[in-house]
Amino acid sequence: MIKTDTLIIGAGPVGLFCVHQLGIIGLKCEVVDNLDKIGGQCIELYPDKPIYDIPAVPECTGEELTNNLIKQIKTFKTKFHLNERVEEIKKVEKKWHIKTNKGTEFEVSSIIIAAGVGSFEPRKFSTRDADKYEGKQILYSIKDKKIFKEKTVTIFGGGDSALDWAIELSNTSKVILVHRRDEFRGMQASIDKVNQLKEEGKIEVYTKSQLSSVQGKEKIENINIKNDDESIKKVKTDYVLGFFGLIMKLGPITEWDLNLDKKTIPVNTENFETNKEGIFAIGDICTYPGKLKLILSGFHEGALAARGCFKYAKPDEKYRFEFTTSSKTVKGRLGVKE
Amino acid sequence: MPKITYIENGGNSQTIDVTSGLSVMEGAVQNDIPGIDADCGGGMACATCHVYVKEEWLDRLPKKEDGEEDMLDMAYEPNKFSRLSCQVLVSDELDGLVVSIPLKQG
Numbered sequence: 001m002i003k004t005d006t007l008i009i010g011a012g013p014v015g016l017f018c019v020h021q022l023g024i025i026g027l028k029c030e031v032v033d034n035l036d037k038i039g040g041q042c043i044e045l046y047p048d049k050p051i052y053d054i055p056a057v058p059e060c061t062g063e064e065l066t067n068n069l070i071k072q073i074k075t076f077k078t079k080f081h082l083n084e085r086v087e088e089i090k091k092v093e094k095k096w097h098i099k100t101n102k103g104t105e106f107e108v109s110s111i112i113i114a115a116g117v118g119s120f121e122p123r124k125f126s127t128r129d130a131d132k133y134e135g136k137q138i139l140y141s142i143k144d145k146k147i148f149k150e151k152t153v154t155i156f157g158g159g160d161s162a163l164d165w166a167i168e169l170s171n172t173s174k175v176i177l178v179h180r181r182d183e184f185r186g187m188q189a190s191i192d193k194v195n196q197l198k199e200e201g202k203i204e205v206y207t208k209s210q211l212s213s214v215q216g217k218e219k220i221e222n223i224n225i226k227n228d229d230e231s232i233k234k235v236k237t238d239y240v241l242g243f244f245g246l247i248m249k250l251g252p253i254t255e256w257d258l259n260l261d262k263k264t265i266p267v268n269t270e271n272f273e274t275n276k277e278g279i280f281a282i283g284d285i286c287t288y289p290g291k292l293k294l295i296l297s298g299f300h301e302g303a304l305a306a307r308g309c310f311k312y313a314k315p316d317e318k319y320r321f322e323f324t325t326s327s328k329t330v331k332g333r334l335g336v337k338e
Numbered sequence: 339m340p341k342i343t344y345i346e347n348g349g350n351s352q353t354i355d356v357t358s359g360l361s362v363m364e365g366a367v368q369n370d371i372p373g374i375d376a377d378c379g380g381g382m383a384c385a386t387c388h389v390y391v392k393e394e395w396l397d398r399l400p401k402k403e404d405g406e407e408d409m410l411d412m413a414y415e416p417n418k419f420s421r422l423s424c425q426v427l428v429s430d431e432l433d434g435l436v437v438s439i440p441l442k443q444g
Contacts, residue, residue, distance in 0.1 A: 045383040245412040247444040
């Protein structure tokens with residue numbers, strides 16, 4: 001069981017800046033995020049797109065913003081638990097006990113939910129019975145590519161993940177690539193390579209086609225691929241891979257008895273605490289009268305929520321407001337040498 | 339004010355006055371039309387405001403910009419009538435537009 005002051009759920013820009021705000025007031029925290037990297041939507045959805053409304057930063061990309069926020073909190077050596085999703089929270093006396101899907105456990109005095117629109121999860125096939133085979137023959141990510149050796153693998157999708165795996169697996173497997181339109185959206189070099197492998201007969205490609213049904217009992221035996229012209233192609237395959245990008249899901253947060261307003265959590269605007277004592281919500285996931293879903297609003301919310309956490313972490317101390325420019329204590333926490 | 343008709347997956351249909359300049363997505367969200375999630379808030383980054391445009395409207399809408407088709411690859415059951423409603427701006431020319439909402443968005 002990891003003991004710290006605060007657990008932040010979500011490593012997006014708002015969660016990252018909140019690490020800073022907790023750090024300068026002397027609280028320790030750790031961060032959990034379901035993505036495999038730090039940065040949230042900024043890094044997953046728009047790493048290259050410019051942002052123009054960060055105060056004092058006329059223009060930066062999602063990736064640059066993330067990198068700068070990471071740099072700003074480096075001094076606190078915060079531990080990030082990536083690829084992990086918080087599943088359960090439980091109040092035990094005055095503490096919160098938290099468990100992730102990987103079994104990591106925390107004991108904290110407060111939780112800050114900075115989870116945006118929820119955790120990123122792979123989009124799945126909508127075909128009937130597809131969930132029955134999920135994790136066995138239908139996969140949305142690859143952990144061990146050796147299982148595909150000498151097998152038939154049907155890959156669905158038109159982006160870089162689909163193209164890269166089609167190319168890679170074509171060395172040792174029979175690969176069929178299926179995409180819903182006749183244009184791929186990956187890197188040009190990958191598209192060219194796939195076309196070359198298709199010419200050489202090493203990859204079968206079906207465009208303007210989608211998965212229409214899965215047939216089998218214990219195991220998948222055949223799948224049907226339906227073309228836009230309504231014709232159906234029956235394919236014998238051992239594995240079916242889907243690469244349709246990620247979707248955001250609120251997930252277990254809905255089961256924690258928090259008040260919810262559609263997909264957001266109502267909070268007070270004094271310290272962004274939810275209806276549960278010691279649980280705060282900041283950034284896109286919180287709502288209150290006048291809420292703006294802006295990164296800059298999330299920074300403000302994080303600053304106040306951090307102060308809100310103070311009384312739970314140090315009930316016998318009184319929080320004292322200090323400026324980073326003048327306080328020796330704060331500079332000490334930031335590791336600034338004078 | 340242009341009227342936009344939203345048909346929910348169950349068949350329930352609502353016709354709403356939507357101010358010109360708003361997107362078809364905003365018209366839905368502001369009027370609590372269920373089934374249009376718009377998780378990313380209109381940034382063409384998530385494909386959860388996916389709608390099917392009624393056939394006769396397909397060619398009358400402004401063309402898709404770069405990126406919309408890529409994003410639609412990730413939508414739930416896209417087809418040739420698919421659009422992201424955040425990318426369709428309401429104007430007088432679109433008065434009477436009918437869109438259907440998919441069974442789900444993710």
